[in-house]
Amino acid sequence: MNTILHIIRKEFIQIFRNKTMLPIIFLLPVFQLLVLVYAATFEMKNIQMVVVDNDLSSKSRQLIGKFQGSPFFFIEQTTFSIKEAEAMLKSNEADFVLHIPSGFEKDLIKEKTGRLQLLINAINGTAAGLTNVYATAVIADYNQDIIVENIHLMPLSQQPQINIGYSFWYNSDLNYKIYMLPGILVILVTVIGMFLTAINLVREKEMGTIEQINVSPIKKYQFLIGKLFPFLCIALFELAFGLSIGKVLFNIPMLGSLPLLFLFAAVYLLVALGIGLFISTISSTQQQVMFLAFFFMIVFIMMSGIFTPTESMPDWAQQVNIINPFAYFMKVIRMILLKGSGFFDIWKSFVSLLIYAILMLSLAVWKYRKIA
Amino acid sequence: MKLFISFVKKEFFHIFRDVKTLLILFGLPIALILIFGFVVTSEIRNAKIAVLDHSKDELTLEITNKILSSGYFILYENLDAENQIEEIFRKGEVREVIIFEPDFAANLIKNGVANIQIITDASDANTANLILSYTRAIIQDYSMSLNSTATKNIRVIPETRMVFNEELKGVYMFVPGTMALILMLVSAMMTSISIAREKEMGTMEVMLVSPLKPLQIILGKVTPYFVLSFINAITILLLGFFVFGMPVKGSLLLLMAENMLYILMALSMGILISTASPSQQVAMFISMFALLLPTILLSGFIFPIENMPLLLRAISHVMPARWFIIILKNIMIKGTGFMFVWKETLILISMTIVFIALSVKKFKVRLE
Numbered sequence: 246m247n248t249i250l251h252i253i254r255k256e257f258i259q260i261f262r263n264k265t266m267l268p269i270i271f272l273l274p275v276f277q278l279l280v281l282v283y284a285a286t287f288e289m290k291n292i293q294m295v296v297v298d299n300d301l302s303s304k305s306r307q308l309i310g311k312f313q314g315s316p317f318f319f320i321e322q323t324t325f326s327i328k329e330a331e332a333m334l335k336s337n338e339a340d341f342v343l344h345i346p347s348g349f350e351k352d353l354i355k356e357k358t359g360r361l362q363l364l365i366n367a368i369n370g371t372a373a374g375l376t377n378v379y380a381t382a383v384i385a386d387y388n389q390d391i392i393v394e395n396i397h398l399m400p401l402s403q404q405p406q407i408n409i410g411y412s413f414w415y416n417s418d419l420n421y422k423i424y425m426l427p428g429i430l431v432i433l434v435t436v437i438g439m440f441l442t443a444i445n446l447v448r449e450k451e452m453g454t455i456e457q458i459n460v461s462p463i464k465k466y467q468f469l470i471g472k473l474f475p476f477l478c479i480a481l482f483e484l485a486f487g488l489s490i491g492k493v494l495f496n497i498p499m500l501g502s503l504p505l506l507f508l509f510a511a512v513y514l515l516v517a518l519g520i521g522l523f524i525s526t527i528s529s530t531q532q533q534v535m536f537l538a539f540f541f542m543i544v545f546i547m548m549s550g551i552f553t554p555t556e557s558m559p560d561w562a563q564q565v566n567i568i569n570p571f572a573y574f575m576k577v578i579r580m581i582l583l584k585g586s587g588f589f590d591i592w593k594s595f596v597s598l599l600i601y602a603i604l605m606l607s608l609a610v611w612k613y614r615k616i617a
Numbered sequence: 618m619k620l621f622i623s624f625v626k627k628e629f630f631h632i633f634r635d636v637k638t639l640l641i642l643f644g645l646p647i648a649l650i651l652i653f654g655f656v657v658t659s660e661i662r663n664a665k666i667a668v669l670d671h672s673k674d675e676l677t678l679e680i681t682n683k684i685l686s687s688g689y690f691i692l693y694e695n696l697d698a699e700n701q702i703e704e705i706f707r708k709g710e711v712r713e714v715i716i717f718e719p720d721f722a723a724n725l726i727k728n729g730v731a732n733i734q735i736i737t738d739a740s741d742a743n744t745a746n747l748i749l750s751y752t753r754a755i756i757q758d759y760s761m762s763l764n765s766t767a768t769k770n771i772r773v774i775p776e777t778r779m780v781f782n783e784e785l786k787g788v789y790m791f792v793p794g795t796m797a798l799i800l801m802l803v804s805a806m807m808t809s810i811s812i813a814r815e816k817e818m819g820t821m822e823v824m825l826v827s828p829l830k831p832l833q834i835i836l837g838k839v840t841p842y843f844v845l846s847f848i849n850a851i852t853i854l855l856l857g858f859f860v861f862g863m864p865v866k867g868s869l870l871l872l873m874a875e876n877m878l879y880i881l882m883a884l885s886m887g888i889l890i891s892t893a894s895p896s897q898q899v900a901m902f903i904s905m906f907a908l909l910l911p912t913i914l915l916s917g918f919i920f921p922i923e924n925m926p927l928l929l930r931a932i933s934h935v936m937p938a939r940w941f942i943i944i945l946k947n948i949m950i951k952g953t954g955f956m957f958v959w960k961e962t963l964i965l966i967s968m969t970i971v972f973i974a975l976s977v978k979k980f981k982v983r984l985e
Contacts, residue, residue, distance in 0.1 A: 265899050
């Protein structure tokens with residue numbers, strides 16, 4: 246026990262002595278959290294639109310007014326030439342073109358249908374889909390208006406109607422930030438924990454100082470615990486720090502139990518640090534560690550469901566996620582914070598991660614040889 | 618010159634000797650492209666829903682079937698009471714609960730109005746919004762089919778054309794994005810680490826006292842990574858084209874030239890990072906934090922820049938990847954020529970110059 250304490254003390258001294266790494270460990274993640282949470286949003290506002298109004302009627306002006314009033318659209322320019330509008334799409338000056346053909350009003354009144362053309366820059370398919378949804382909503386709104394206006398012309402026929410009411414639970418104003426913040430926090434905590442552990446051990450190898458430890462009476466497990474514990478503390482500290490920032494600046498809800506969250510985080514970090522350790526035992530240089538860890542991380546992050554729903558992934562990918570520690574924590578941290586899930590809701594993930602942690606750590610201990 | 622060539626050779630030996638790193642260098646772009654192509658999608662598929670049917674009549678069954686047969690949703694559970702909703706959401710699987718009021722069919726026929734309540738788990742706001750709009754569309758569609766005989770109301774019908782990408786293929790986003798990300802990481806990270814490594818191991822000193830000029834040392838360090846990155850760029854283009862059908866509508870030559878420019882920019886950035894870092898660890902973390910997440914999030918790769926707050930839009934201007942992605946999309950998808958991308962190209966060139974100038978200023982011929 247005493248030996249372990251000494252190793253832990255040594256590690257902490259080393260960490261806090263390195264004046265260039267300290268700000269990187271403690272300040273950079275915070276800065277990232279602040280900046281990136283704002284960036285990760287699909288909320289569309291100010292969609293740059295061009296209006297091509299070839300009808301110039303009161304009806305077309307009314308429709309344009311509807312778009313002007315919508316918070317989602319910003320009319321960049323009005324023109325008569327569809328060519329010019331298309332050129333603007335091409336040069337990225339606009340993302341959306343509303344084309345009102347001549348005769349729009351006449352058709353609308355005579356034939357009861359007016360036709361419009363919407364051109365959407367669809368290189369970003371998701372954004373294009375949303376633009377379409379918003380534009381359709383504005384037009385549907387406009388349709389309601391003209392039905393009411395023309396009610397004297399043609400009384401509404403009595404039709405059976407299904408009313409759809411809806412409500413958004415846990416996040417009624419659809420704030421995307423409170424969903425992204427825990428996700429980004431998971432990445433930052435893992436990067437810090439996993440990389441620091443992995444690099445630390447291999448650095449001793451590269452510098453040759455591992456030899457000295459190898460010839461000392463320190464046992465394998467003592468050494469590894471001594472290596473793991475400081476980084477576990479730092480990572481948990483970062484998590485607490487990040488959560489406080491989230492609470493103060495973004496007012497993220499914390500419905501569930503925080504001790505449960507930290508317990509889960511600790512188990513998760515054991516897996517992450519275990520992977521870090523394992524990578525460092527199979528590498529001989531810091532460069533290798535860096536790239537191996539980096540490879541697994543980026544693959545795991547992308548598959549974890551941070552930006553996209555995991556159930557949309559193909560089945561084999563969902564199977565792969567069983568060994569993806571990110572996926573567990575990504576899901577659980579959001580469940581606990583945003584929905585107040587308790588232990589009985591997450592116990593399966595908890596047990597899986599616990600088994601995973603034990604496997605990973607035993608693997609790392611087994612792989613680590615006390616010979617250079 | 619001969620000296621220089623042997624130095625470049627030495628660097629290549631260093632790289633090829635480290636098989637693990639090499640494997641990852643070439644494996645990373647392939648893995649990423651495949652993941653983006655086959656795995657990551659923001660489309661809705663198999664979202665789990667629960668149904669709370671107070672009525673259980675013919676119509677509600679029909680609507681439920683219609684929703685389930687759309688391919689977007691699968692039924693997770695049939696609920697019996699309102700108080701189960703909270704519980705099922707907390708388990709984290711179900712994204713949406715659909716509630717039919719009691720006597721649904723009777724109400725619809727007698728009063729002409731029936732009610733459906735949809736509750737979504739909006740902790741994931743984005744997905745909740747999509748799921749709700751899909752469900753509503755399906756129900757509205759059904760509701761319209763009930764009224765097919767009724768007279769139609771006056772209305773405006775929009776015809777939507779998705780320009781540049783009619784099938785809304787994701788490949789148009791992820792190929793340029795992955796390219797910007799990979800080239801940046803491989804070039805900048807590898808260079809910065811490899812120079813920092815020489816410093817840390819003390820071998821930098823040996824090189825500095827050798828007859829090689831500092832410029833030659835830097836160039837020699839950079840050349841192998843330039844070659845590797847370029848191979849990566851070509852791999853991504855080939856994969857994109859043959860596996861996902863990503864076209865190159867514009868000039869291939871221009872595309873290659875822009876790629877080289879971007880790689881050059883990333884390499885000079887790597888050199889700058891290395892001059893500022895005393896050890897590999899510092900170089901790695903700076904590359905990691907300064908490059909990875911910002912390049913993914915602030916470049917327009919996944920999230921559109923126009924939606925970001927003003928400050929972030931300003932920051933995104935200094936992300937080289939942002940300009941490179943615009944260039945790539947213009948050349949590959951829109952097929953525009955140099956006239957449409959000269960501004961972005963100029964920005965990348967000036968960034969390269971600034972990085973090189975700064976590194977030359979910071980490069981120390983002597984070690985402390």
